Amino acid sequence: MAAKGAPKSVQELELILSGDNKVKVAVDGVLRGKFISKSKFLSVAKDGFGFCSVIFGWDIHDTVYPKELLISNRNNGYRDLLAAIDLSTYRRIPWENDVPFFLLYFLDPETKKPISVDPRGTLRKAVSQVEAKGWQCISGIEFEYFQFQETPYSVVEKKYVDLKPLTPGMHGYSLLRPSLNNEYFHDLFDVSLKMGVDIEGHHTETGPGVFETALAYTTALRVADNATLFKLIAKSIGIRRNILPSFMAKPWANLPGCSGHIHVSLKDTSGKNVFSLSPDEIKQGGRKDARYEDVQFISQEGEWFISGLLDGLPHVVPLLVPTINGYKRLAGGEAFWAPNKLTYGYDSRAASIRVISPPSCSPSATRLEIRIPGADVQPHYALSAIFLLGLRGINKKLVLPFPPVSQQQAQGDEAQVVKLPTSLKDATEKMMQPGSIAREILGNEFVDHFGGTRLHEVNVWDSAVTNWEREFHLQILGFKVLIVF
Template sequence: MPGENLVGVTPTSIAPKSIADLEALLKDDIKVKVAGIDVDGVLRGKYMSKEKFLSAASSDGFGFCSVIFGWDMHDAVYSRELLISNRANGYRDLIASIDLATYRRIPWEGNVPFFLVSFYDSETKEAICADPRGVLRAVVSRAQQKGWRCLAGCEYEYFQFKETPESLAQKNFSNIQPLTPGMHGYSLLRTQINSDYFNDIFDESLKFEVPLEGHHTETGPGVYETALAYTDALRMADNAILFKFLAKSIGMKRGVVPSFMAKPWGNLPGCSGHIHVSLRDSNGKSLFAVSEAELKTGRESAQYSDTKFVSQECEWFLAGVLAGLPDIMPTLVPTINGYKRLVGGEAFWAPNAVTYGYDSRAASVRIIAPPSVPPAATRLEVRVPGADMNPYFAISAIFALGMRGIEKKLSLPGPPVSQLTLEDKKAGKVKMLPTSLEAATARMMAAESIAREDAVFGPAFVEHFGGTREHEVKLWNEAVTNWEVERYLELA
């Protein structure tokens, strides 16, 4: 447990293999930075003296206040008491277990050493049900028991604002200024403006052991899109959460606020957090790829002609994701605002139905397979999540549902969809996804929810995470917005 490279983590290139290695790496340091992740995907951490850190790394970890699982992203205690941290247990300490595999240095912060932690119950020594890293590690471990390796990639779209935390507060978050004007997707000109900031994000990511595959402008005023390099699922989630930290840190130094909010502007496309996934067997072969013979002739067992270029296991995996998608929506779209991104549906390439398509960006799950890519690159892209997702929970949900589909040999719900029409929706030809956090949370917490199955998330996680989403809904229902005042104050 503590002081070890944990199961399912691809180490950074400089990670120590032992405590002796660790001591040598830190010989010239006086402090270390550590952080864990809360249910909203917010990094919670602190500096530790080197002596305290080494003591914790060599033993059972160190105490960390459990309140980070008892309050929301703005440090407000949840509306109702939840199991992990509450008044009854005195907001007791959890054990923070240092993961040596996550060692890197923060280049923009004086090269201070940095490690991620996972959280364990101080009495049972078991991973707590809502620790994001623990949840994903459990899913990855189940795959490893079957001889499979979970691989993933994340793509983030995010707005940039020419603001500071102070200016946002002074403006009451109104009339905020985008970094650049206009719609300029894939622009080579817009990258010349604020080029130091744009390039810093890429260059510092590499130094921070968060490798990128692509970095460009996306359509929208001041919008960037960054694709993180494909890797093992738990390392991918770590990289995704740390990329946000990096972008926000670099931004603050340059008077820029990057926002991963799903829908900052009502009349513009929102910000996605697309997730690519695949499985490999113990020999490193893609479990989703068809054989060379099948590639030439087509797979006879394919349920639909458009899926003949993926394996039977991939088809079952896809069917599992589609079957459980409506029941795990809060793990993909965890905020009130996130569902506003989905309202526009296909118009903004934000799918809101249980659909899949062969290389289709209009579908909720896009199949990427030959002839578009070589067989070894066969994968699925889940396009429902927004940039505000918690990547640990989102990736966990996709793999848990997919492996459930393989185990049950589930069938696809219908043929692929390249374009979903209003008539299709009205005729009930496709199943629609929940359109609000309130509806999505109710569905996830229902007694018959697939999310409650032990092979997916289990009841303890659903009760805790669902309770945090109910809190979010309660705050929204109590809020009076500018839209309401402008609409009703004079004429109602």
């Protein structure tokens, strides 16, 4: 789905930019980009331009990956890639004098084929596989995120401890708390709309200074772009008001983490929700499942999609939880509504896959909510994995391997539930195993590169000395020994 007012040709582009002298472009993931002159932009709008490949060879702090990964490395001289401009992503940035803005995707300069690890290219490829079946990938994303009364300078001076929350206390769905920072709270909503990032819901969430924002349900690529841009919007608005929003999954050990729940469904060419039941099935009280003595209000294709997720999710967890810190959020489990087991359930927030269907919603709104990701999720990668696993389940007509979580709890079968990997290291090693489902759906090149970047973060973490270690060990002269007589 193109952004409102997006040009359909280079000729339209020239008209849109008639009053401008520069353009801003960016690559998705950790948003990186630059300004280029209008004349340069118009000259490369059709065929693209060279962009240093090191953006795929850096971590988030611009440290070059020590392992020579395939896309960008010392051996290939950190060569240029071909940056193609996606005209459909046209927007203007309200806080930068409405400068025109476009997103990019990357091609190999020799073969002109998409780069395997480009976030937008990865999702475009996944979506095209689903579209080959005559279906459209539809999604929505919800972010929870802390806000601090801090600046980029103050957090460094404080060494990232003793940060002041935007508001104290736990105030989920509060009508009063946004009054304390009224302009900032409303700017997040209003500026997002100006930038073409549609929002369905916006409110306080439980936790000191925590907000939750639900991005409007739309096509998968559009919502993934919107999710990345929303983080940019929040940080850009916040920095102008000495407010620092954080999309870290688990900033504090004793407080709930921040989720990045992803809702998905499929739509056919007539606009019908592929996961919804037919009117006759709804009149009959749903689809009966004799195996689990259950009534289902989701279609057979929807059930196969769920089965595909259950079969493959353990192999793709790093695409849903990509950081060391994200697994601290999952460690809290159901106590913090962060499911860390392989489960599904009907309108159950205790399950990792929540099935939202009648009577909880209208048939047209039938969908799945994937509750594993935190706010640190890379949305293009996560959606690629989700839709490819679901499509695999449909193609293979996979059956549900166990009953919904409510029946497991009632029957005392919870001990049989598979736990998801509990660390980035374990999750990445499982993803990178020969013959993994991740390799099957995403390809070896993607898995080897992305897995290499995740193992780099593991190595950085393993060599780090944390405040906890100093607090726990600095004054201890030796280990206590318990002697039993």
